[in-house]
Amino acid sequence: xTAAAPAPLPLIPFRRPRRRLLPGFGLTLGFTIFWxxxxxxxxxxxxxxxxLGMSPxxxxxxxxxxxxLRAYQLSFGAALxxxxxxxTLAPTTDGPRVLVFPKDLERARSILRGL
Numbered sequence: 001x002t003a004a005a006p007a008p009l010p011l012i013p014f015r016r017p018r019r020r021l022l023p024g025f026g027l028t029l030g031f032t033i034f035w036x037x038x039x040x041x042x043x044x045x046x047x048x049x050x051x052l053g054m055s056p057x058x059x060x061x062x063x064x065x066x067x068x069l070r071a072y073q074l075s076f077g078a079a080l081x082x083x084x085x086x087x088t089l090a091p092t093t094d095g096p097r098v099l100v101f102p103k104d105l106e107r108a109r110s111i112l113r114g115l
Contacts, residue, residue: 051059062068 054062
C-alpha cells in the first residue's frame with residue numbers, strides 16, 4: 001500500500017491591500033468613542049443612577065424647586081435672547097444665508113417672470 005500524495009493547496013490570487021480614503025479612521029474612531037464615553041456617558045449614567053434611587057416626590061422636588069426653575073428661566077431666556085440677536089444682526093453683516101440649488105433657482109425665476 002502506498003500513501004496517496006496530499007492534495008495541492010488551491011491558489012489564492014494575491015490582492016493588494018485596499019488604500020483607504022481616510023487612513024487611520026478606525027483608530028481615530030476608537031479614541032473618539034473612548035473619550036466620548038469617559039467625558040459624557042459616565043457622568044450622565046451617574047445622574048441616571050442617582051435619579052433611579054429617588055422617590056417620585058423627591059424627584060419632582062429636585063426638578064421643580066424654585067431655585068431650579070429660576071435656573072431654567074435664565075438658561076432658556078439667555079438662549080432665546082442670543083438666537084434673537086443672531087437672527088436680527090445676521091442680515092446686516094453677512095446678508096441672508098439661503099441655500100438654493102441652480103435648478104430650483106431657474107424654476108423660481110420662471111415662476112416670478114410669469115407673474
